Amino acid sequence: MTTHHSAAATGSQPVAAVAGVSVRYGPTTALDDVSLEFPPGVTGLLGPNGAGKSTLLSLLSTARRPRTGSVTLLGEDASGRARVQRLRRRIGVLPQSFGFYPRFTVLEFTEYAAWLRKVPAAQRRERAVEALSLVQMEKYTGRRMGALSGGMLRRVGIAQAMVNEPSLVLLDEPTVGLDPAQRVGFRSLIKDLGDRCAVVMSTHLAEDVAHVCDRVAVLLEGTVRFTGTVAELCALPGGGASSGDAGSSGPVAPQIDGRAVEAGYLHLAGPEAVAT
């Protein structure tokens, strides 16, 4: 394990937290009385489609307000227009899909993201170049957005999320649609981000969590079924306790039975697995 794993596992001050949050879309309950704390490092939100991961990220990004409960970001209650606007400048977001003008160059797009995040004009170019080199896209600053491959586009997506040097970055399913080799590269990139800022990453792939995350929260049907370290998740019955390598060139990571999580079977581990 790397040093930032242990730092995050020692219960440092949370970077973000939700307490008793519920969100409904008409008759659908997307989140039901969810309480979670996000320490420094990389936290995975693991769950099948529809579990409530994107909704939880939308609360942490301040895009949505909970129907009940509270959201605390960077030590402040995320309410009140002025405070929320100030907090947004310190948060980076990679949505599941992001729009862009295809004729923008990579640099123009990233500078535009800096403008949206209220980075002062004099710093925008420098921040954009730095963010692009962070994701190894510095050679492609002049390429049109419309001419990028899927993997490159996702890298630029991470760059735009990092362009305001956020203290908290939220990544919604960052590895979806990547081929296996790209996914391995992305996992190491996301791990590196975790050394710069707190990262919350949603995924339905248990392998992502095993290779990238310090901590994990399992969501199913809008409720939290587990929180803890990856090792603790692996130790659960049905969590898969074997060690091995699922294609990563990095250190050997514990394996989680991804099929069990994706199929929503993890709750079969029993009530003792349910942590709040």
Ligand SMILES: Nc1ncnc2c1ncn2[C@@H]1O[C@H](COP(=O)(O)OP(=O)(O)OP(=O)(O)O)[C@@H](O)[C@H]1O
């Ligand atoms: N705008 C919306 N209107 C109505 N229902 C919604 C809306 N957004 C989400 N839902 C529903 O809320 C529940 C949680 O959705 P959410 O997108 O948060 O889950 P998720 O775990 O991120 O899944 P996915 O990976 O498929 O996005 C699902 O039942 C979903 O159908």
